Amino acid sequence: MRTRAERRDGHYVVNGQKVWSSFAHIADFCILVTLSDPDAPRYQGLTYLIVDMHSPGVEVRPLRQITGEAEFNEIFFTDVEVPVENRLGEEGEGWQVAMTTLLHERGTLGFALTAVLEVSVRKLLVLAEGVEDADLRQRIAREWIELQALRFTNYRSLTTLMKTGIPGPEGSIAKLQWSLANQRLTKLARELLGHDGIVDDGWWNYQQLRSRGNTIEAGTSEVLRNIVAERVLGLPRSR
Numbered sequence: 001m002r003t004r005a006e007r008r009d010g011h012y013v014v015n016g017q018k019v020w021s022s023f024a025h026i027a028d029f030c031i032l033v034t035l036s037d038p039d040a041p042r043y044q045g046l047t048y049l050i051v052d053m054h055s056p057g058v059e060v061r062p063l064r065q066i067t068g069e070a071e072f073n074e075i076f077f078t079d080v081e082v083p084v085e086n087r088l089g090e091e092g093e094g095w096q097v098a099m100t101t102l103l104h105e106r107g108t109l110g111f112a113l114t115a116v117l118e119v120s121v122r123k124l125l126v127l128a129e130g131v132e133d134a135d136l137r138q139r140i141a142r143e144w145i146e147l148q149a150l151r152f153t154n155y156r157s158l159t160t161l162m163k164t165g166i167p168g169p170e171g172s173i174a175k176l177q178w179s180l181a182n183q184r185l186t187k188l189a190r191e192l193l194g195h196d197g198i199v200d201d202g203w204w205n206y207q208q209l210r211s212r213g214n215t216i217e218a219g220t221s222e223v224l225r226n227i228v229a230e231r232v233l234g235l236p237r238s239r
């Protein structure tokens with residue numbers, strides 16, 4: 001929020017830094033919420049810009065993850081000139097535009113995440129062939145059941161979207177449940193691998209390490225629970 005955008009003639013001059021920008025190293029454009037009026041009341045001094053990543057003054061520095069990959073980055077902006085026509089919404093209305101962006105990110109994210117989870121559940125079932133331990137069998141069955149529940153939640157989400165054109169809060173349920181399921185499932189898979197699981201540095205190892213960030217990216221679980229409480233269950237707004 002401290003990244004500043006100052007209006008000068010037909011462009012904004014942007015200075016500041018953003019962290020956690022997925023795929024910034026290969027992106028041609030980024031969406032950027034800037035502080036355009038530091039004296040405005042909270043939420044009213046923000047302006048939403050679409051920035052050409054090839055502009056002079058844009059520097060992308062990769063961040064190494066626990067998986068060994070660097071799929072997200074820090075972006076530094078030094079006197080970057082952004083044409084006024086690259087502004088989305090009005091000056092000072094960046095908060096509303098950002099909330100709409102996040103609503104759409106979560107609204108449709110569940111479909112892709114569930115498809116990926118289905119691949120993992122199928123791989124888990126292959127790994128589980130011949131398992132007789134009752135507790136393990138229950139845990140494996142739970143993952144299949146949760147996957148079906150996610151699929152039907154996504155159908156509800158799609159119905160809301162088709163009826164209203166606006167994603168509903170179901171997307172937050174799907175993202176929350178998916179992230180928890182993915183962490184549980186990858187842990188279970190490594191347990192099923194037994195001793196091999198300890199030294200495994202293959203697909204399941206990668207999946208488990210990558211899953212750690214699932215409960216943070218695209219909204220932390222705590223924030224998503226707040227959204228579900230307020231918008232699905234109708235509980236009073238948290239402070």
Ligand SMILES: Cc1cc2nc3c(=O)[nH]c(=O)nc-3n(C[C@H](O)[C@H](O)[C@H](O)COP(=O)(O)OP(=O)(O)OC[C@H]3O[C@@H](n4cnc5c(N)ncnc54)[C@H](O)[C@@H]3O)c2cc1C
Binds near residue numbers: 019020072239
């Ligand atoms: C793999 C990965 C990729 C990412 N990619 C992007 C990206 O491309 N673009 C981008 O903009 N961001 C990206 N992020 C950043 C991500 O969106 C934020 O890290 C996340 O939203 C949490 O915000 P924060 O880091 O500011 O933590 P904070 O908001 O400071 O939260 C810190 C802790 O406080 C809790 N908390 C905060 N507010 C509340 C509340 N109201 N009620 C209860 N608990 C609360 C949180 O749950 C968390 O545990 C990515 C993060 C990860 C891990």
